[in-house]
Amino acid sequence: MSELQGLVLKNYNGYYYVQVGEVTYTCKVKGKMKQNRFSLATGDQVLLEPGEQKGACAYEGMIKKVLPRKNFLPRPIMANLDLFVVTFACATPDFSFLLADKLLALAELAQIPSILVLNKLDQAPAGLVDEVRAVYEPLGYKVFAISAQSGTGVAALREHLKGKICAFGGPSGVGKSSTINAIDSKVDLRTGEVSEKIGRGKHTTRFAQLLPFDEGYIADTPGFGNLLLEGMEQEQAVAAFREFAQYEGGCRFCPCSHTHEPVCGVKEAVAAGQIAASRYESYLAMLEEIRLLKEKEGRK
Template identity: 35%
Template sequence: MQGIIIKGIGGFYYIKTEDGVIECKARGKFRYTDVTPMVGDKVDIQIEKGKGVIEKIFPRDSELIRPQVANVTQAFVVFAIKNPDLNFELLNKFLIQCEHNNIVPMVCLNKIDLSSETEIKEVSDMLSGTGYQILLINAKTGVKTDRLKEMLEDNITVLCGPSGAGKSTLLNKLLGKEYMKTGNISEKIGRGKHTTRHSELIEVNNGLVVDTPGFSTLEINYIEKDDLRNYFPEFYDYNDKCKFRGCLHYKEPGCKVIEAVEKGKINKARYEFYIKYLQEINERRNNRW
């Protein structure tokens, strides 16, 4: 019998199958492999003495480390422009993580009632040329959440973004019920409390959604410097047109990306983030020796 892991707690895995949700344990052989069952995994199971056992884990199309979830096809990257203030560097890191894992991101700017047109335009300008969709939403009142609900069909969707941005509120709105407890923004630290306890796939509109704990920092130190340029969609049209093959778009002469930045065809703030992170990768690499 085949199914998909929708929840894992204390060594037990809950598998969604055509016959309903079945509680399973993993076969002992997985202890001796590099593969551990993960929420989102497609699996083969057997029923032995009335209990389910995971026999096989199918190859993953994508795999996120934090949150730990497999086979995600799209991400709702939820950020508030105000309360808490939007962290552009963190937003860019989430987008890089999506690109690295072949996950299609939808940028959801929440709490638009607290945002000015100038602030919204700043985000739109930064992401111009990336091809990313930006949706202005209000998760609390339901503004544009119907559009997001339509996008869930036939996808495994992860809600990600910093704590306090409104992911749990958005999930509750998509489900039409109070599923996740929501927290208030702490006035002292300017971010939300960790209110989500574990990753779980929930069926919504013929799709599956995972809500995960919010967090305000994100490490992407697994990215190599030669790969980083591939995670900026606005570079795609220029990557093969530079003077030097393998151009990192840093200080090389004849770089078409630098030229596009100077002409205003690529957003300068995004490019500056690219350079900053490229330098961080170099520093980490040098410190290894």
């Protein structure tokens, strides 16, 4: 039987839903793949062997092979992205520079282009949007300030996403699903308010799912309260902050951790205001988290 190539739209209850042309196949993984360690994520391109059609709209198949990826994002787990949309609210919950920098760092290491979206613009504290733009736009990260509820700024964001395979990532309750609904009303993702007790969304996305959108695909992903950096090394944390590279020539030591060394171009750039203090603080917080995780796991 001939093989077909398709795109994994989602993984749910042990089944993979694979888009082939206009048809979606409900697939399991072939036994030979199960005998070996394999990784299969939403966004993967796969080869499948179609099964017998069991109805007008019931197509089944067996996944035989995962094709090479152009990139892979470990948290949230996605593959082959053209763009990662780091999404936060201006308030309720409040914007977090540390969480934003963690998400941008993961995308940077995966070599996935990223943008920042600030939802709930109508609730923004005075000066917040300008402050965020001042930190991130000089680094090449576009910042879109929007209101999913009123539609402010949505058209510009929609145009930027056109034709791309995109994933929205961010904490619970920031309005990722609402933003996607505003971008394309045909999507109609379930949304919910933020719990006053826990400060995050009550009704949240449970799994990543790619949905057709304007010549491309768009995905909502599960939110989180915190984002741990399991498996990240100190050297990766350094590489994840793209602005450090141009100042590392001023470091006496190589490699330099940009923390305790007596002569450090990065620390000098922070003191001079050439690197945002919030970014450097996030870097230090990430290094400490990496150290504590290693200590907990008994790694050197």
